[in-house]
Amino acid sequence: MDLQSLQDLLAFIEVRNLMLAARRRNISQPAFSRRFQAIEAYYGVELVDRSVRPARPTPALDAMSGDIERAISDLRRLKLNISHSARSTQLIAIAAVHALAGGVLPVALSQLDDGISGHTIHLRAGNQDACINMLLTEQVSVAFAYETELHRLSVPLDRVETSVIAPDGLVPVCNPTLMMDIKQYLATDYPVPLLGYPSDLFLGRVLFDDVLPRTNCRFSERLVTAFTSSLQVAASVGLGVAWLPLSLIMPSLERGELVIIDDDRLPAAKLDIVMLQLRARSTDETRRLWLSLAANTRRLMPVDHLAKLDRRRR
Numbered sequence: 001m002d003l004q005s006l007q008d009l010l011a012f013i014e015v016r017n018l019m020l021a022a023r024r025r026n027i028s029q030p031a032f033s034r035r036f037q038a039i040e041a042y043y044g045v046e047l048v049d050r051s052v053r054p055a056r057p058t059p060a061l062d063a064m065s066g067d068i069e070r071a072i073s074d075l076r077r078l079k080l081n082i083s084h085s086a087r088s089t090q091l092i093a094i095a096a097v098h099a100l101a102g103g104v105l106p107v108a109l110s111q112l113d114d115g116i117s118g119h120t121i122h123l124r125a126g127n128q129d130a131c132i133n134m135l136l137t138e139q140v141s142v143a144f145a146y147e148t149e150l151h152r153l154s155v156p157l158d159r160v161e162t163s164v165i166a167p168d169g170l171v172p173v174c175n176p177t178l179m180m181d182i183k184q185y186l187a188t189d190y191p192v193p194l195l196g197y198p199s200d201l202f203l204g205r206v207l208f209d210d211v212l213p214r215t216n217c218r219f220s221e222r223l224v225t226a227f228t229s230s231l232q233v234a235a236s237v238g239l240g241v242a243w244l245p246l247s248l249i250m251p252s253l254e255r256g257e258l259v260i261i262d263d264d265r266l267p268a269a270k271l272d273i274v275m276l277q278l279r280a281r282s283t284d285e286t287r288r289l290w291l292s293l294a295a296n297t298r299r300l301m302p303v304d305h306l307a308k309l310d311r312r313r314r
Contacts, residue, residue, distance in 0.1 A: 001039075003075045006068050008035055009047070013065050017054050092289060093122045095134040096144035097202070099228040100273065101125035103248035105144060108296035112289070127226060128202035132276070135160065141281040142290065146202060146245075146271045150210055153274060161277050165294035166301050168271040169246040170206055172261040175238040179259060182241060186265050191220035193240030195231045198224060207243055210269040217265055232258075245271060250302055273297060 012021040022032035040047050047061045096105050101123055109121060124134060128145050132155060135143040146168070147153045153162065174182055185192050197204035212219075222240040225231060228248055235242040236257040244258075252258040277290060 001071070003072065003079075005035070005039055006072050006075070008032065009039070009061065010065070010068050010072065012036070012048075013057050013061060013068070016056050018048070019054070091120045091122065092142065092286065093124065093140040094142045094144070095124045095126060095131040095140040097128050097131055097146060098125050098226075099146075099203075099245040099248045100144045102229050103245065103250075104297055104300050105293075107300055108293050111296045112292050135276055135278060138278065138281070141278055141286055143276045145274050145276065146206075147274050148206055148210055148269060148271060151202065151205055153276070155276060159279060161279050161282070163275050163290075163294065164272045165275050166273045166298045168273050168301065170203065170211065170243045170269040170271055171246050171249075172241050172243050172263075172266040172268065173235055173249060173253075173258040174241045174261060175236055176256060176259045178238045178240075179261070182261060183263075186217060186263060189218060191218040192266075193222045194219040195223045195225075195234050195240045195242035196221055197231075198226055201226050203228070203243075203245075206269055206271070211243060211267055214267045215265055241266065243269070246302060247273070247300070 008021070008025055011024045012018065015021050015024060018033060018036075019029050022029040025032060027035075036048055045060065046058055048055050049058045094105075102125065105123070109123070122140075124131075124140060126134065131140075131143045131145055132153070134140045136155070136159070145153060147164075155162065182192060184190070197207055199205065199208050223231070223234050225234075228244055231242040232244055232249060232252065234240065235244070236252060241261065249258055253260065275290060275294060277286060
């Protein structure tokens with residue numbers, strides 16, 4: 001189905017009136033109705049409930065609203081990419097774990113060298129396994145992920161080049177107003193409200209293998225989610241304690257929305273930010289991107305906080 005037909009369908013769903021939808025689409029109502037009849041005839045499905053006046057979308061059409069919106073968005077993006085490709089081939093696809101894609105990486109991208117900043121960059125976010133899979137299936141040429149001493153990345157080194165570009169840390173944080181309660185919980189052995197990750201995800205494995213075994217505290221899970229952004233919001237509104245990457249939460253710390261819980265009973269874990277690139281897709285352009293992003297990311301990391309984290313771990 002072409003973009004025009006999808007936009008016609010969405011206009012009708014939104015205004016629920018053929019005449020008003022035709023006006024929105026800047027076409028006469030008879031011509032607009034003929035478009036719908038052609039679509040219905042082609043697909044053999046009724047999209048307009050003509051048993052009522054004014055005619056309205058059928059339940060089947062209403063149910064497709066979200067799919068139609070996504071299809072319109074995808075087609076517009078495809079059109080933009082095709083148009084861009086006709087003028088330039090400088091398009092670079094990058095995958096990054098959610099915490100980096102929603103934190104330090106967009107800032108690092110905004111500070112690229114002049115020779116690279118004109119490129120179109122597609123940034124795709126996912127969990128760690130999804131990002132590695134996107135790289136290995138050549139959906140992207142560069143990926144950003146995490147590793148720790150206990151959880152090293154496992155990739156075919158004959159196909160993938162890896163480089164640790166900057167340190168990070170998984171640190172316990174909470175809303176400032178909750179800090180006194182947390183200290184009281186720690187002093188009385190009362191369960192600490194925990195905002196955690198599923199145990200089968202990378203940060204979940206770090207939490208359960210690297211962090212929690214080093215504490216004797218009791219915890220009560222309040223929220224479990226794979227999305228660091230959700231945990232960040234939950235922690236900032238006082239729902240509990242979350243272990244979040246330091247690179248992600250620096251703006252929230254500076255605004256006073258979150259505070260790091262500086263207590264050895266709630267230990268932190270060291271993370272390394274790793275950049276991965278397919279050897280077969282390596283070019284002068286991607287090499288320049290690699291070096292520029294690595295330098296920008298290192299420069300953006302909070303040195304003082306990371307040094308304090310190292311001292312706490314010794």
